[in-house]
Amino acid sequence: xxxxxxxxxxxxxxxxxxxxxxxxxxxxxxxxxxxxxxxxxxxxxxxxxxxxxxxxxxxxxxxxxxxxxxxxxxxxxxxxxxxxxxxxxxxxxxxxxxxxxxxxxxxxxxxxxxxxxxxxxxxxxxxxxxxxxxxxxxxxxxxxxxxxxxxxxxxxxxxxxxxxxxxxxxxxxxxxxxxxxxxxxxxxxxxxxxxxxxxxxxxxxxxxxxxxxxxxxxxxxxxxxxxxxxxxxxxxxxxxxxxxxxxxxxxxxxxxxxxxxxxxxxxxxxxxxxxxxxxxxxxxxxxxxxxxxxxxxxxxxxxxxxxxxxxxxxxxxxxxxxxxxxxxxxxxxxxxxxxxxxxxxxxxxxxxxxxxxxxxxxxxxxxxxxxxxxxxxxxxxxxxxxxxxxxxxxxxxxxxxxxxxxxxxxxxxxxxxxxxxxxxxxxxxxxxxxxxxxxxxxxxxxxxxxxxxxxxxxxxxxxxxxxxxxxxxxxxxxxxxxxxxxxxxxxxxxxxxxxxxxxxxxxxxxxxxxxxxxxxxxxxxxxxxxxxxxxxxxxxxxxxxxxxxxxxxxxxxxxxxxxxxxxxxxxxxxxxxxxxxxxxxxxxxxxxxxxxxxxxxxxxxxxxxxxxxxxxxxxxxxxxxxxxxxxxxxxxxxxxxxxxxxxxxxxxxxxxxxxxxxxxxxxx
Amino acid sequence: xxxxxxxxxxxxxxxxxxxxxxxxxxxxxxxxxxxxxxxxxxxxxxxxxxxxxxxxxxxxxxxxxxxxxxxxxxxxxxxxxxxxxxxxxxxxxxxxxxxxxxxxxxxxxxxxxxxxxxxxxxxxxxxxxxxxxxxxxxxxxxxxxxxxxxxxxxxxxxxxxxxxxxxxxxxxxxxxxxxxxxxxxxxxxxxxxxxxxxxxxxxxxxxxxxxxxxxxxxxxxxxxxxxxxxxxxxxxxxxxxxxxxx
Ligand code: HEM
Ligand SMILES: [Cu+2]
Numbered sequence: 001x002x003x004x005x006x007x008x009x010x011x012x013x014x015x016x017x018x019x020x021x022x023x024x025x026x027x028x029x030x031x032x033x034x035x036x037x038x039x040x041x042x043x044x045x046x047x048x049x050x051x052x053x054x055x056x057x058x059x060x061x062x063x064x065x066x067x068x069x070x071x072x073x074x075x076x077x078x079x080x081x082x083x084x085x086x087x088x089x090x091x092x093x094x095x096x097x098x099x100x101x102x103x104x105x106x107x108x109x110x111x112x113x114x115x116x117x118x119x120x121x122x123x124x125x126x127x128x129x130x131x132x133x134x135x136x137x138x139x140x141x142x143x144x145x146x147x148x149x150x151x152x153x154x155x156x157x158x159x160x161x162x163x164x165x166x167x168x169x170x171x172x173x174x175x176x177x178x179x180x181x182x183x184x185x186x187x188x189x190x191x192x193x194x195x196x197x198x199x200x201x202x203x204x205x206x207x208x209x210x211x212x213x214x215x216x217x218x219x220x221x222x223x224x225x226x227x228x229x230x231x232x233x234x235x236x237x238x239x240x241x242x243x244x245x246x247x248x249x250x251x252x253x254x255x256x257x258x259x260x261x262x263x264x265x266x267x268x269x270x271x272x273x274x275x276x277x278x279x280x281x282x283x284x285x286x287x288x289x290x291x292x293x294x295x296x297x298x299x300x301x302x303x304x305x306x307x308x309x310x311x312x313x314x315x316x317x318x319x320x321x322x323x324x325x326x327x328x329x330x331x332x333x334x335x336x337x338x339x340x341x342x343x344x345x346x347x348x349x350x351x352x353x354x355x356x357x358x359x360x361x362x363x364x365x366x367x368x369x370x371x372x373x374x375x376x377x378x379x380x381x382x383x384x385x386x387x388x389x390x391x392x393x394x395x396x397x398x399x400x401x402x403x404x405x406x407x408x409x410x411x412x413x414x415x416x417x418x419x420x421x422x423x424x425x426x427x428x429x430x431x432x433x434x435x436x437x438x439x440x441x442x443x444x445x446x447x448x449x450x451x452x453x454x455x456x457x458x459x460x461x462x463x464x465x466x467x468x469x470x471x472x473x474x475x476x477x478x479x480x481x482x483x484x485x486x487x488x489x490x491x492x493x494x495x496x497x498x499x500x501x502x503x504x505x506x507x508x509x510x511x512x513x514x515x516x517x518x519x520x521x522x523x524x525x526x527x528x529x530x531x532x533x534x535x536x537x538x539x540x541x542x543x544x545x546x547x548x549x550x551x552x553x554x555x556x557x558x559x560x561x562x563x564x565x566x567x568x569x570x571x572x573x574x575x576x577x578x579x580x581x582x583x584x585x586x587x588x589x590x591x592x593x594x595x596x597x598x599x600x601x602x603x604x605x606x607x608x609x610x611x612x613x614x615x616x617x618x619x620x621x622x623x624x625x626x627x628x629x630x631x632x633x634x635x636x637x638x639x640x641x642x643x644x645x646x647x648x649x650x651x652x653x654x655x656x657x658x659x660x661x662x663x664x665x666x667x668x
Numbered sequence: 669x670x671x672x673x674x675x676x677x678x679x680x681x682x683x684x685x686x687x688x689x690x691x692x693x694x695x696x697x698x699x700x701x702x703x704x705x706x707x708x709x710x711x712x713x714x715x716x717x718x719x720x721x722x723x724x725x726x727x728x729x730x731x732x733x734x735x736x737x738x739x740x741x742x743x744x745x746x747x748x749x750x751x752x753x754x755x756x757x758x759x760x761x762x763x764x765x766x767x768x769x770x771x772x773x774x775x776x777x778x779x780x781x782x783x784x785x786x787x788x789x790x791x792x793x794x795x796x797x798x799x800x801x802x803x804x805x806x807x808x809x810x811x812x813x814x815x816x817x818x819x820x821x822x823x824x825x826x827x828x829x830x831x832x833x834x835x836x837x838x839x840x841x842x843x844x845x846x847x848x849x850x851x852x853x854x855x856x857x858x859x860x861x862x863x864x865x866x867x868x869x870x871x872x873x874x875x876x877x878x879x880x881x882x883x884x885x886x887x888x889x890x891x892x893x894x895x896x897x898x899x900x901x902x903x904x905x906x907x908x909x910x911x912x913x914x
Binding site (some may be wrong): 126203228229233235248256259266 | 709710711713715718719722723726727729730732733734737740741744747748760841842844845847848849852870
């Protein structure tokens with residue numbers, strides 16, 4: 001076999017990596033990048049990614065317990081487990097938690113960890129802003145959940161329709177926690193979206209043109225653009241609600257001529273793009289997993305990317321399908337009904353492409369692949385029920401019933417969440433240096449898949465029988481008892497599936513500690529750049545900035561065509577991957593200030609709800625964080641040589657502008 | 669490792685995507701050089717500037733949502749106020765067209781026109797500041813930066829005066845939907861101008877400390893982007909809110 005290769009296959013390695021940290025100016029930067037304290041000051045995109053992952057799993061358990069409480073209440077007619085008021089709080093917080101505190105940060109975990117690696121960069125464009133996003137998200141999440149202890153959680157549903165959520169109908173501070181908590185979480189999403197957009201557009205390795213980026217990178221990029229434009233809309237909606245509730249504005253005061261539709265429009269203009277924000281990362285993940293385990297390139301790469309972009313655009317033109325019964329007028333209903341049917345087309349394209357990728361491939365059904373197949377099957381069901389309520393007359397019957405609940409769980413749980421689980425199993429060895437157990441992985445998968453279908457399958461039936469969502473109980477005569485019993489049993493099967501995942505982590509970590517097995521840089525024979533460096537990923541990511549010639553460049557370094565056009569191995573991962581021993585890489589120094597700055601936000605929130613006096617500590621924290629951030633020494637290599645007082649002529653100046661602190665990692 | 673290799677060897681190799689292997693090495697090298705030439709970033713636009721562009725894109729939707737809300741409520745308010753029975757009026761119908769002591773609207777168009785021109789003028793001085801620092805004319809850079817900040821401050825002072833006037837005429841934040849929508853929209857804009865003033869003063873201080881010179885003119889350019897954006901938004905607001913109050 002004669003393979004012509006005019007570039008060295010192996011990637012280079014070099015000397016020791018240091019985290020740059022210099023006492024300069026009035027403030028110094030923390031230095032340590034090991035030990036528990038380092039997690040609080042880290043600006044490393046990988047550590048931040050891991051923290052997002054841990055945080056989202058924690059809240060997944062939280063939201064899961066809320067789900068179980070709902071299902072205990074509804075398991076049989078005339079449930080007595082939760083009072084009406086508590087029931088409202090529990091289902092509201094379940095939805096809010098799962099959307100904003102689980103799926104979104106879980107996607108952020110993958111985005112943070114993988115985007116820089118997949119484009120061949122050493123970190124994100126603005127590492128401190130990245131840390132700020134994480135702490136800001138966590139602060140908002142905790143703030144939101146403190147409402148449980150401060151007079152009751154929000155109870156207006158995850159979409160919080162005003163004026164139902166105005167002071168008149170929702171006294172108490174639950175809805176204030178909702179409005180301000182989501183505002184804080186929104187800031188985190190927005191900042192992170194801007195950061196990641198700049199990273200992907202601007203920090204690609206030499207040769208990686210846009211159409212050579214992995215599909216995951218593309219889907220995450222589209223997601224960030226959706227966030228960039230969707231978050232400000234809900235920001236305004238939440239502001240209006242807060243102004244109404246706290247400062248006596250009249251936006252949702254119908255008595256004064258305020259419009260009850262205003263909230264619905266603003267919320268769903270955000271809300272429908274939001275559902276694509278939830279699903280596109282999972283689409284991206286399985287677009288990496290399926291080719292790898294089918295041993296084929298993704299089928300129709302341009303269509304994969306194109307349909308993702310198309311979804312990104314069309315997602316803005318369908319929001320009123322959530323408002324078919326709100327009285328938006330016949331023409332609107334007809335138009336939005338049509339646009340909703342059209343948006344199923346690019347989604348269908350994706351499904352066909354995954355199937356075509358698997359077609360004729362050498363399939364391996366490891367756990368990541370099982371979850372990916374689960375996504376295709378379950379998401380298809382959810383997509384189809386989506387099309388049934390795109391038909392407005394039919395939706396008038398379905399809306400606000402359990403049929404809708406079935407639909408969105410098939411797409412969000414069956415699509416997004418299973419997709420992320422696929423990602424957990426797939427990238428675990430890259431992140432932690434050991435694989436999760438296949439045996440427990442399979443138990444995890446089957447329990448979840450079966451439990452999922454037991455839980456949400458019968459909801460279609462219940463919905464069509466007329467069972468309304470968000471009702472605290474139903475009577476025996478309604479005849480909903482049988483299926484509700486199955487649904488509740490299914491919920492516990494899912495809980496056991498989740499438990500299997502946690503057991504898997506625990507057992508696999510333990511056995512990796514006792515008898516470590518070298519997983520190597522590329523245990524799955526995968527395709528994108530993150531597999532070309534050591535596992536776990538070294539702090540500096542790449543010893544030498546990779547250069548890219550092909551889409552799936554890493555795969556092309558391992559495999560090539562011989563004269564007969566057969567695909568043959570050129571090299572083994574362990575021989576050609578970077579070994580992580582590293583060069584003299586300057587990495588951005590850790591910083592205290594992102595944490596301090598983000599802490600000011602919940603204090604501002606309490607201040608709006610309780611007393612203006614809290615603005616004093618909030619302002620102090622904010623100023624400290626802001627000034628500390630602006631004044632802390634830059635860590636670019638030039639400054640080290642003592643001319644920090646003058647401008648330096650490279651791009652890396654941490655305080656070029658108070659808001660626009662660029663401290664991209666640079667090679668020294 | 670050994671087992672992994674064995675495992676991989678025994679499997680038949682995957683199919684190739686013919687399209688991907690078509691790219692000739694020559695083409696590939698071309699793209700490589702193209703990207704490395706542009707100073708450091710892939711697009712050639714610096715990270716900071718791209719950050720500002722992305723942020724301003726997001727801001728368009730923020731103001732878009734606010735302006736839509738205002739437009740919706742302007743209509744509804746006019747209908748609402750027109751239908752109010754006289755004994756119900758107790759200040760609720762004061763708005764751009766109705767209410768006030770003499771039945772006039774609250775707006776003082778000449779006053780706001782002047783302050784609008786002042787804000788627009790600050791865009792010009794912002795351009796002058798940028799071109800000065802690019803040419804290393806630091807004295808005029810300092811003058812134009814401070815002038816820009818000063819003009820912005822005059823605009824804000826005018827807005828504060830206008831707000832107090834309206835409140836005195838009887839239009840408070842909670843008076844009616846017009847009051848809420850008006851103060852929220854213009855207030856959001858005012859906060860944006862104020863942040864811009866802080867950014868201008870920060871560039872001035874950094875320059876004084878010697879940390880911002882002609883080689884860092886881009887920082888001033890980025891602040892300028894923000895400043896011009898905020899000005900353009902004001903043109904929209906001024907037209908929609910003040911010039912066409914019906
Ligand atoms: C094939 C594509 C899809 C179509 C045609 C579709 C259609 C619809 C329609 C018409 C509704 C409104 C039903 C009603 O309230 O009466 C709806 C609700 C919903 N959809 Fe989809 N959908 C699709 C995909 C998705 C995806 C991918 C997600 C999320 C990952 C999603 C999440 C939701 C949620 C959360 C709701 C309910 C919101 C609520 O009322 O609380 N959908 N869908
Ligand atoms: Cu939708």
